[in-house]
Structures are given as structure tokens and as C-alpha cells.
Amino acid sequence: MEIIIGTYEEFLVGYRLVSKSEDSPGFDSEDVSKRKKLFLKQSFSNHAHSGSIRTIASSNKFIASGASDEIINLINIKHRVEKGTLSAHNGTITDLKFFRSSYLFSASDDGKICVWDTHKWQCQKILHGHKGSIKSIDLHSSGKILLSLSSDKTLRAWNLIKGRCAYIINIKDVANQVLWSPTNHYFAIVFNDHIDVYDIGNGSIVHSIVKNQLNYSKRLGKLLFIDDNHLIISGDEQELIIYRIDISEVINRFNAHENRVKDIELIDLETIKDDSLYLEQFSKSTKFLVTISSDKLIKIWSIDCDNLKTPPILIAEIDVDCRPTCMTVWTNNQNLQLNGGIDIPELKLSDEELETCRAKLKSKRIEKQNQIATIQNTVNSDTNTSNDSNSNEFLESNQKDDDDELIIKSMRSESKILKSKSRLKGKKLPRRHKILNDKKNYLKKISTKRLKNKK
Template sequence: MPAKGSVRVAVTASRPEKKKARIANGKPLSATKSAVRRGPTTPSKASSKPKLIKPKSDNWSAEAIAASSAPHPCKSFVIVAGSYEKLLYGLEGSFPEPSEPSTSTAPVPTLKPIFIFPAHVGSVRAIATSPDGGKWLATGSTDEMIKVWNLKRRKEVGNLVQHEGSITYLGFPTRSTLVSASEDGNLALFRVRGWELLRSLKGHTGRVNCVAVHPSGKVALSVGKDRTLRMWDLIRGKGVASVKLGKEGELVRWNAGGTMFAVQAGKEVDLYSTDMKLLSTISHPSRIHDVRFCKTVDGTGEVLLVTAEDKKVSIYRLSGEEGKATIVAELVGHTNRVKSVDTIQVSMPAASGSSSTTTYAVTASSDGFINLYDLSAIPKSASDPPTPPFQINPITSYNTKGTRLTCVAFAEGEVAADIADLAINGKRKRDDDEDGDVSEEEEEDEEEQEFGGFEGEKDDEEEKT
């Protein structure tokens, strides 16, 4: 019994509310530190064996692929790279004015730094840029936050607080949607308009390592620590199949045509058809960090870019539907492991007023260099691959002076003039706008007014390396 005059206080533990995606007003990208908002810090650790099947909807038809967003040649581009040191690098690539008389030498773009910014309180592990103009940038970190940036205005829009673990994957399957994955075992699908959480996809029993959205934009594959490959119907927002791989898939990628996908684990890359038939296995000599499908510049075939501990990017040419892979070239020039690679189609100006199209590859390495390569140098012959493989040097580089880079992505700059579907009478049309056209400036103003504030604690704890 309490003493006279004392007060008994009853303490009841309340169940925390279910977490929802939140986004906070941001600050402009700059070279100076800004206040960092901190999300939740406690990660949560979260099958049958059906055959991988196709959803009932026609996700795999040629019409669906043709209707999906294909890469377009652009006149300029932006490179964004993240690092263990929590820094975000932004480089603008542009071509010099063509000179007279014209020469057969392709013009070399210049890389100009446009921002260097401490984006997160943890290392940056995932980067994604939106297609058809490259307006949006999303970055994910070990601090469990997804940050959204407006690349056109070079401004931070805010934070998406949805996951309770490090962000492992980000991707824009279309201009209007963002997909994320995390160590908490969940995937999330956001609508760009208002940054609304559309679906939280649960099925993995451990960390999700990577997601690959089919070129049709309707289905996705994911791999994770639970050693399963899972398939998701993005239209209905649910899982439709899963397969036990027997090993932990670290990366999964679709090819451009949506007819084949790759699953990487350790030093191996397995190539599968859409009916889950194993076509071939690539056994690489060293630990792999990234893989990327890419069409050849001449359009005659497809290659697979493989970055690894061997300080280079190996280029495998894929032949036929059987997916036979033969190494034909190497992107060289780094002095440490290559962590990430991305590709983009560009339209190079000529003195005559015409232009030619090529494909660039950008790489990010632990040596601190961002290298740019012209993939038109890949040998054309598929029947007689060179031995040793043909070596391709970078056409230009950017030195971050020792920053350990983790990921890199291209964003479109000035889009080629022949892409008329991106603008109508000077106004950008939103994919999800049912009321008509809205100018890009009006759309951005509306979005910024809709965002609510969120205050969190700043965490200065350094990441263990």
C-alpha cells in the first residue's frame, strides 16, 4: 500500500501504430550539410514450391512489350553515384558544339559536377532515376530512408518512411511509379503523384536483395536471403508464384525484350527463359557485383555486362534463344573492384546538323573513379570472339578522390527532339492524370504543397566499415 500522500501511476504499454509512408519537405541539393531526418532504426527480420507461372493477364505479349517505355536517345545526360561515405555525386554530361569540317571521330562528352551532397546518415546503397526525361531521383540507404529528389530543380523533395531495414533496391518501372525493397523482407509500390503508397508486398522471409520489373511494367521478380525467386503481379498487387533456387540470389535482371532473365549468386549468373527453363550458366572467375543486359549499338544482338572484383566489366555476347554466352570484350581502366554499371542511349551531334546514336556505359568503382565508355567499340562479329577479349578504355572519367562508390545510374538530360509523345503544346502530360494536361511547373508546385512535415532525430553515428 502506498504511503499517505503518494501517487500511484499506472503505465500501460500501447501497441505502436502501423507504419505508413511519409514524405517530408526537402532542401535544395548543395555542397553544404543540411539537417538530416532520421527514420526508424530497428530492422525487423521477417513456402511452397509452385512452378513459376504467367499471370492471367497478358503480361508477356509482344504488344505489351512494345507499349512499354523503351529507352530513347537523349542529347545530354546526368550521372548520379552514391558512396559508402554517404555522399551523392551528380555529373552532367554534354557534347561540345560540332566543328567544321566534320571528322569520323565521335565527339567526347564533358562531365561537369553539378552537386556533391551528404544525402544520408548511412551509406547509399540504391539509386533510381525516372524515365522519359529523368525528372525524379530516388536514393536508398542503410539509414532505412528513401529520399526523393527533383533533378530538374536540383532539390530534395523529402523522405519516404516505409521500410524498417536498409534499402536494397529502387526502381522506376514507369514515370508514375516507384518500386522499393528492403532488408525487412518487403517490397513497396509508390505512386509518384503525391508519393502515395499503393501496395506493400510481403512474401519473402528474409532480406530482399533485388527486384526486376518486366519491360511490360506489369510483373516483377525478386530474390532474397530466403533463397527463393518470387513473382509479383503489379497490377493486382500480390504474389503469384515462388521457386526455391537452392542458393541466395543477389541480383535479378530482365533482358530488354522480356524473354529472358538473369539471376546472379556469388560468381555465377544463371540465365532463364520465362517458363523457368535454365538456358545456361555463366561461371565468372571472380566475385560479381552487378549485371546488366544491353542491346548492341547496331541492334543485331544483346550483351550482358558483368562487373566484378577483377577490376573490370566483362561483356558477354548472348546468342539465340538458348542464351549461350561468350565473352567478347572488357571495359578496363579501374584499379579496384567495379561495384555498379548502367547504360543509356545518346544522340551525338555532327557538324552537318545530323546526329548518330550510340550507347554509353558508366561504371562506379571502389577506386573512386566514375568511368564512361562507348559501347560502339564492342566487336561486331559473334562467330569468332577475340582471344583474349577486346579491351575498351574509358572515353572520359571523373575522380571523386578516394570515395568508395557503391552505385551509379544514368538520367536523361535534354531528350531528342523527335520524341513527340513527351510534350504536347509545351506541357508535360502525366501518366495518371485523368483531367487533362498539366504543365510540369504547375505539377511540381502542387506536389510540393501536398507534402507534409516530419521531424526526426539526427544520427551522427558513423557506419562500420
């Protein structure tokens, strides 16, 4: 597991989560908890941009970062090499999202959304429509729908199969973030002073969370879904809030940092495949919450999703000595993680579709049985005295005859083409040849007339 942050100082910096064993320096034998203690260690740094970094995204193989220099920088995280840069925007890159390891979606202040093929790194499509800068984008887990939020006070849903806008929702204020719920049944829009949760079925607001309900005095920031019923809310304050939607209540709040929280990420432990981290010490319901703040700290918290009222436990932190702006978390099993590489869910047929499929299969079987019955009847009528082996030979010969007829038909069609070509050599010439012959005859006539006049 590796946390990559973007900074105001134009750098990308990576921090790897590692464990401290008994042999490590600084181990205290009296403190048993240190046997399995985790801590963060810097893994790389890269001066990737010539402006402050605004957004980062990760796939199974690549890290993409966007900045105010209007450029997307690419790093192959597996081989630890720079891949290059992408430039198609005329404004600050505001958001980046990967779909698995196949496509990268980039949004910008210029109002455009670019779709990049990650194999050739070419811009396959540009989605136009927004009249203002794009604040946030998020992908449906199927990869078929993209939500985009703009300063023109509209939310657009894009049909990525057809490559066009499916519908538009007008909103009252400029919003900062849009994101899907884990099941994709809902999506949320985050404003400065409230949060609206929409039902994807009818496109209406099913729940609204006002800042006063949260006892929050400052601006709301990033939002995460734990599940369809629980949210983690951050903002310009030091606190993080866990909110339950169905009862409209704050069920937990804790001080995460000494300054405002800049970004948050929730990590499923199933996406981390590293035996050295001793992850078996955590329960199956545990998830890691990663937070970064203006206080220059990265913190990792363990959250028990079965009992969200219990306060999260701080398991690792590090002072990065720079001003972080955004982050992404790269794991070695990224496809399972919904926040980074997106896993396509298993397609399920409805009962009606299953019935129609079964009916079609039945009709096909009945047709085959009828065909076999008619063939057998003809065979029995023609060869009453023949045995089973002869009838089988007869069926095979009929099949061969049918194949021969098909071959003969194809040969006849080919022979027609050959005949039409051979006719060109005869009297019936195409118009082009006819014109040429007429010209030759005309020239001959003129030449003979001139010779006669001279004489």
C-alpha cells in the same frame, strides 16, 4: 546526360557530361580529336542521408536514393530541389525501381516491397511474402510483373495487377541480382560464382555461366544485357567481360579500372537530347557504358554494339575523391531508356484474336443491314405511293416515337416511385409510424382509466 552517384560518405553527387570546344581553355589545335572531346563536370552535391547510400533510381523527373538509415530521399532533378523523404521500411533500403514517372518500388532488409504513387507520394501497396532481406528487384517493361530476389533463397514473381505473388522459384544459393532482358523473354539471376538465365515461357534455366568459364577468380558483381544474346559482366576484379550466350564464349574483355567495379550502366544515345555533345560523331550502333569503381573514378566508354569484339573507347573520366557505392544515369529523354523510366511496348494482337474481332464486326454489320432492310420493308408496305423524302421522314418519326416511348417508360417508373411516396401520407404507414400511433393510443387509455379511478 547526368551521372548521379551514391557514396559511403552519405552524399549524392551529380556529374554532367559536357563537351570541350575550340574556345574552351586547354584546347590544343594540333589534336583534332579535342574539338569534340567530352568530359565530366560536377553539377551538384547533397548530404541526403545519415548512412551509406546503397541504391539510386531515376525517372523523368525524380531521383530517389535509399540508404542504411532506412529512409528514401527524393530530389526533383528538373528543378534541383529536395522533394522530401519516404519512410515505411524497418531496414536498409536495398533496391529502388521507377515505373515511368508514375510509381516507385522500394525493397528493404525487412522483406517488404512498397509501391509508392509518385503523384501523392503515398504507399499504395505493401507486398509481403519474403522471409529474408530482399537483395534485388526488377520490373517487366509492361509494368505488370515484378521480380524480387531474397536471402531466403527464393525468387518471387509478383502480379502487380492483382497485387499478389504469381509464382515462386526456389534457388540453391543466395543471389545478388535479378534483371530482365531487353525483350523480356528472359531474366537472369547473378550469384557469387555463376549466372543463370531463365526462359520466361516455361520458367526453366536455358543457360548457365560458371565463373571458371570466364577465367574469373573473384566474386561476380553487376550484370547488364546488351541484347538477348550478349551480356556485360562485372565483378570484384578490374576487368569487364562481354559474353555471347548462344556460343557460350567470352568475345571481349578489357581492364576498366584499377580496383573492383562497383556499378555499371548502359545508355542508349537516343535518350540523350543535347546538341552541344556532338553525338553525331558516334555511329547509330554506339552506346555509352558508364562504370564506377573503388578507385574513385567514373568512366564513360563508347561501345559499338554491331562489333562487340572491338575494344571499347574511353571518352570521359573524372576522379570523384570519394568512395562510390551505386549510381544512376539521368537523361532528358528518360522514357526511352529501359534501365530507368520504362517504356511500355506497343500491344500486338495475335492472328486468332484478329479473326475473332473481324467476325464480331461482320456480325454487327449484318445485324445492322437486316434492321435497315426490315424497316425499309415496313415503310414500303405502309406507304407504297410515298417518295424517298417521305420514307426518310417516316424513319425519323419512328425513331422519335421510340425515343418518346423510352421517355414515357422512364416517366412511368418515376411516377411509381412518387406514388409509393404519396401512399405514406395515407392509411398505409410504415411500421415505425404504426408503433408510435399505438403508443399514443395506449397512453390515452391509461390516462382515461386513472381519471376514472380518481373520481
